[in-house]
Amino acid sequence: MKIEQEGRTVFPVIVSNSSSLKSVNFYLLKERETLYLIDAGMNDEACWNVLLHTLEVNDLSLSDLTGIILTHHHIDHVGLVDRIVLHNQIPVFVHEEAVLRLKRDSVFLEKRADFFEKLYKEMGCGEAGEKQARFVREAIEKNKDNALKTCLTPIEEGFLTSLSLRIIKMPGHAPDQIALYDEKRGWLFGGDLLIGHISSNAIVEPDSSGNRIMTLVQHRESLEKCLKFNMNIVFPGHGMLIENGKSLIQNRLRRIDKKAEKFVSAIGKGFATAAEIAESYYKNVYYDHFSLVMSEVIGHLDYLENQGRVSKTKVEGVWQYTIQL
Ligand SMILES: [Zn+2]
Structure with a gap:
């Protein structure tokens, strides 16, 4: 072709x-x-x-x-x-x-591993987050030949x-x-x-x-x-x-808005941390595809926060999300 x-x-x-x-x-x-x-x-x-x-x-x-x-x-x-x-x-x-x-700059990759360790902790991911952060850090050495x-x-x-x-x-x-x-x-x-x-x-x-x-x-x-x-x-x-690039983009934008609404309703039901929202919405997929699921949830929460729809406060080191009325 x-x-x-x-x-x-x-x-x-x-x-x-x-x-x-x-x-x-x-x-x-x-x-x-x-x-x-x-x-x-x-x-x-x-x-x-x-x-x-x-x-x-x-x-x-x-x-x-x-x-x-x-x-x-x-x-x-x-x-x-x-x-x-x-x-x-x-x-x-x-x-x-x-x-x-x-x-695969090692200084950057260490910073990146620190970033995920802190992020997952702050998002309330507990053990699942610690496991993923360890995986990210171990990959620095394991994948060094892929540079x-x-x-x-x-x-x-x-x-x-x-x-x-x-x-x-x-x-x-x-x-x-x-x-x-x-x-x-x-x-x-x-x-x-x-x-x-x-x-x-x-x-x-x-x-x-x-x-x-x-x-x-x-x-x-x-x-x-x-x-x-x-x-x-x-x-x-x-x-x-x-x-059909333009109509596909419109679809993608609508899908983001729809999913964001799902997360708003999860917060409304009392799921306050990103990890709780992820687990309630994705069930086992949360554990099977942890990093992708957390990207989805954190991304949509950022988007909602950016729009002024939700706000977050830190309680004992973990972000708790609430709906902005
Ligand atoms: Zn890609």
Whole structure:
């Protein structure tokens, strides 16, 4: 498959899998002599082979690549970077917030582990929170070899002249998420900002200094930013290409509001901490997918707090939420 318009071609590299994400997608973007790779899949043979095959059937090769741009630092978007750069030493562009994460900077990762330890304690998660915080800290040593070896070039928000693409910061799903926007064609390479078949999570993460950020509030703002764009095709990080971007965004925004109302009613029933709300709403899923569930609950509570719908007070080190009348 290829999408061609006015001298510019996208060759999607789509690697199907059996997960709920359905596929890992990355994209070759060609115009005249430039060939950029937007994202770099998982570090596995399936992604590597599909990339090589996509290049080959389009009379291209790794040596034709002129650069890689990463939409965010998640493992399923950056996997092949080192392997590609070993074959062809090309620049790799990332948001400046991605560098510490991709290089697995130990000072930052310790700060990140401290952040989660404190956060889960303050959200009343007890033992489940302590367990997850330990897991985050142990992963620093366990995953240290996953650090990218390639030199990374921080990219500024603005216009990438060599590609006539606008780089737009779209934090929320990840603090370092960017989108690449081709205004002329209405093409948006959004990473995991917008996925057709599932709503992408605003995953709670600290910023590079270890401070808390309101990830769901940011995610909403990023989605709202896109509503102003002319979007003919959204090229997502997973699943099918999206042609109804605007109505899908409206759906996603409505879903956030609906879920926030569910949490308001949980608070109304007397569930006062984020952990109590999570357990009452998600039951066992709270324990099985602890960090994702807590991202959902904390994110929506932040959103409600930001709107002045709820407020929180600290009682014995734990935030208690109440409805603002
Ligand atoms: Zn992601």
